[in-house]
Amino acid sequence: MSFFKCLTLTTKDKEKQNAVVMGRKTWFSIPEKHRPLAGRINIVLSRELKELPGAHHLVPSFQEVVQLLKEPSLVKKIEKIFVIGGSSLYKEAIDSSYCSKIYLTRIDHDFQCDAFFPELDTNKYLLIRDAEVLQEEQEENGIKYRYEVYKRHAQL
Template structure:
């Protein structure tokens, strides 16, 4: 069974978004997200980012699809959505994962990342496929209209990997910390 990791930045009130955008501006955190979801040990393989339709559409048009990763968009509605040929559309997470598990696809995949939004995060955390949560904890409250779901008790914080910065980071007067939790 192919596993996946989840990556998110979450403020103290569990907010993750406001009006289709991030409620904060942290260039270093965005760079961490990008480098983490692109990082591969085998350059012959590729990573996958899976996101809901609203998350995909919230990415500035000039930056989507997310470069150097296979982009998968989940949408439960049959609304017409124009996607580039290199972006796949599935009705739910399990259908997308079953597609990735096909022999001719799976052998070319290194890491699958769940990158939002809140409904996709909720479904992912309760899946037996979910291995790790890479959570950036923003150390203040922000006004938000999208929230990260409650993390199930079977996830426990582990030591960061070698590529993850440790300790409190600060940018634009906002403190944050990178954490990794594992099932």
């Protein structure tokens, strides 16, 4: 979580913030005392909800997220945009032409779960070395993991 927080909070331009885009279930998975995620513009996608106290923006579709983020008032405030879940939003973003980079934590352990990160198309994305991201294997509470960074081929 500390890497996620640092990555999504840090900006080069101190006058700007990063945006975090998430689905409704991801929003509600964040403990209420931490919503909205501080220091970031929180955008929630939900086809069902008509209002969501605490979220900076609530939109019904990925295309409307894209349109919102093109608004001049937001363009001048936002440095980077991070899609932070859930799985269907990840897939839609990764399959779109808007996704340029993927920060992935690969966990070397099996867990019982019901949501999965989509398979990455290696014809579209290439694993790269990123100087800002420690990519050596790490361990926490006996669980090994590593950070991986992928970049869209067309941008290499």
